[in-house]
Amino acid sequence: MTRYRFLFAQLARHKWAYSTGILAIFATNLMTVSVPGYLKEAIDFLSNNPQGQDQTHLRHVLTMILLLALAVVGVRTLSRVMFFNPGRRVEAEVKNRLFEKLTHLEKNYHDKNEVGAIISRLQNDITGLRLLAGFGIMQFFNILSALSLTPYMMWQLSPELTLFCVLPVVLVFGLVRFGMSYMVAHMHLRQSRLQELSGFIVSSLSGVEVVKGFSLEGWTAGRFNGQNDRLIDETLKISLLRSFLMPILGNLENILKVLVLTLGGYYVIQHQFSIGELTEFIAYAALLTHPIMGLGWLTTLYQQGMVGIDSIETILKQETPRQDLKRHPQPTQLFEQGLVVDNLSFAYPGGEPLLRGISFTIKPGQTLGILGKIGSGKTTLVNCLNGHLPVGAGQIRLGSEELVNLHPADLRQVIRTVSQEVFLFSDSVKNNILFGAQGDLSDQELLAIVQKSALKDEVARFPLGLDTLVGERGIMLSGGQKQRIALARALAAKTGLLILDNVLSAVDYETERFLLSQILKRDTAQSLLIVSHRVRALESADQILVLDQGQVVQQGRHANLIEQPGIYQSTWALQQEGSLAKH
Ligand SMILES: Nc1ncnc2c1ncn2[C@@H]1O[C@H](COP(=O)(O)OP(=O)(O)OP(=O)(O)O)[C@@H](O)[C@H]1O
Ligand SMILES: [Mg+2]
Incomplete structure (x- = not known):
């Protein structure tokens, strides 16, 4: 339940964009399902009027189809923007919150969790949330409107034929659901493999000097290969399942066409259906397959999003007990x-x-x-x-x-x-010192601190003086220089x-x-x-x-x-x- 609460809280911030998107999606589907009706009219007109006399009606019908097609392009684009942009914003907002939380977490948390695994959560696991909050929500409303409007139009034409089409749809959907539960289990595994691998990359690259110094390149590469193999195993299982399910979903359209042509063709022979009506029905059946395929996607996106939210929440739920404490007045x-x-x-x-x-x-x-x-x-x-x-x-x-x-x-x-x-940030010497200051320091104050920390002569020798960049974690500096910059940072503000x-x-x-x-x-x-x-x-x-x-x-x-x-x-x-x- 908390996962839903989390998701809705994120979505609620963009309620206007989502509301516009929902309206646009319904409009798109409404326009899409009106095209087959015009198609029917055009075909019936042609079959009843083979000499082609008085084509005004036909021209009107064709203009409508064209206008609808153009309008669908515009409204569908609008709906995508209205869903995708908030999806990306949600990702960015949650990322900010996660990072802020991570900076507040206690030493014990950071001692227990590898940096690489945290990076993986922040970069990979959050993708699931973005896809769910963008594409997923859009698919949800798309499917909702398509699966209510299309069957309704089909039902108007022929209730029996509609029921006939439901059977393969239900079967395929059942198969997809079954496949998805297998897929989700492997997605979880894949996520933890990604975290492991990312942890390994960070630790071996930050200790690359040790790796080289002790000739551990082969050993490290071997371990990396092993972990990468385990990751690829999971990825392949997921894509194998996808490769199996997608053609089934893709061919649902053809299965439906065969069914509709068989029974609908019989109706045409019996004169219960016109050719135009049969065409209209086939067009609806084709429209039906897209949301069914979408339903497959949606279940995957949903699961992936939930796995992502779980992973994000493991960080957000960590306690930062001392955050609730009041600030001291002085x-x-x-x-x-x-x-x-x-x-x-x-x-x-x-x-x-x-x-x-x-x-x-x-x-x-x-x-x-x-x-x-x-x-x-x-x-x-x-x-x-x-x-x-x-x-x-x-x-x-x-x-x-x-x-x-x-x-x-x-x-x-x-x-x-x-x-x-x-620890030095990969920034200039000056900024590394100023991180410690509360408020601005004048150049004179800064120079006094540099002098006090016995850095003056060395800084004068640095190519850009205080503006020299120290490299990743201060890699360009000697151990003693790093220590003195850290000391200067502590001296940049008064303390007890x-x-x-x-x-x-x-x-x-x-x-x-x-x-x-x-x-x-x-x-x-x-x-x-x-x-x-x-x-x-x-x-x-x-x-x-x-x-x-x-x-x-x-x-x-x-x-x-x-x-x-x-x-x-x-x-x-x-x-x-x-x-x-x-x-
Ligand atoms: N995060 C940690 N989790 C568990 N044990 C730890 C942790 N950090 C340090 N220790 C253990 O606590 C003991 C004391 O470590 P500490 O770093 O306080 O020693 P120290 O006196 O500062 O040593 P040094 O002179 O090398 O700096 C060590 O045996 C170390 O293994
Ligand atoms: Mg110590």
């Missing part, structure tokens, strides 16, 4: 009392608790450092703090406000994250807490020092949370947490921690040796 004040983490625990869906019993406070103006081995849960903690991962009630608070109750937009304004895995998750890992010692000195000025962020493997980056923090297997195992300032035996001390000692060895 989000900038949210960080006035700092951030409190109270006994935070977190588990990924279906997994063991990864973070356990974590508690700390970051006051405005403070810097918190987090050190931990690879996989100790640092990024997971960061994603809990910035709201990317759902946390339990009462575990994280900003003053008196619970983090879970904050609108995502407010939260993004008050907590900004430069994540470990940098700035989180840097391993951001300084890809830069050299000098640059790291410079960046730290700039960030520690805290003129864009009131407080800082620096996650790092390197003790050096944390030395000046007001408080440092050492994370191990999702728990805080040590806590304090640098001076105390290097005195205590433990991870911090040993990491420090190792890194001291490393840097001594370098100098």
